[in-house]
Amino acid sequence: MKTITNIFSAVIMMIALLISSSSFGQTPKLTDPEIASVAVTANQIDINYAKIAKEKSKNADVLKFAATMASDHQSVIDQAVALVKKLGVTPKDNEVSKKLNADAETTKKMLRTKSGNTFNKAYIHNEVAYHKAVIETVQNLLIPQAQNAELKALLEKVLPILKAHLEHAEMVQKMFAK
């Protein structure tokens, strides 16, 4: 009986996690201008996190990681902006970009309350979680729904960058686990 209760609570926990991770309920349907907006927003959010790290951290590994995030995500934004210009598309706000921005506001507030090593840990922990979430969004939402071939190709080029960032973040995170 106890085992059943344990399994039961484990299953409930998994479902709770699932519902919170797929926070949009049903899969949102996005147009190319909306996908462009999500892409720019997601990159800008990580640049903003990096700015906070630059202000608050004194750790060399965290600062180097943050500098890479700021410059790489800016390169991606520049490419995305150049492409939408070329295609004559105006990025359009949507439920996904709004949700990303709302979540980022909460996270930035949380990061600003911390300092020293507590900040370093919180920042890098968030970078790991954020890159996992963005990889998931680009891979399973933006790429499959992108209609324009060049937009799809750009998103496909961004994916390995995000994956390298995740590995890098996990590497820095391990240094703080010691």
Next chain:
Amino acid sequence: MRIRSWGILKNSMYILFSIFLLCNCYDSPKKDPSARGAANDTNNHIPKGEALGIKKGQPHVYIVSISEMTFHPKAIKVHKGDTIIWINHDLVAHCVTEVSNKPWTSSAIPSGRSWKMVVIQSSDYYCAIHPVMKGKIVAE
């Protein structure tokens, strides 16, 4: 009460199983990029020096292409005095930096640009901007 719990448990198991199936599907597209990288690699082994009309016995020029956050090929075998050109095909800047004592570094190689070096010794190198990117030069 117990019966209701079992009902939820059964439904939960069904949902979990569906997720499991979904997750498995998502794994397959990941293999594409590495396949493309491998295709590039075959070209990189061609000593470009010969293509430029340099005679046998003279130093060769090798290309290491940087794409999808990886050095292609990851390890390259050359002779001392040969030149390696690293070409950055990614959207972001990379660099080529010796690992242990950092006696040499390319500094940042912007997107679309390249950097070359005459090899004098074997080295393990990495990208200091993205420390997860690693490469190796074996000099004979």
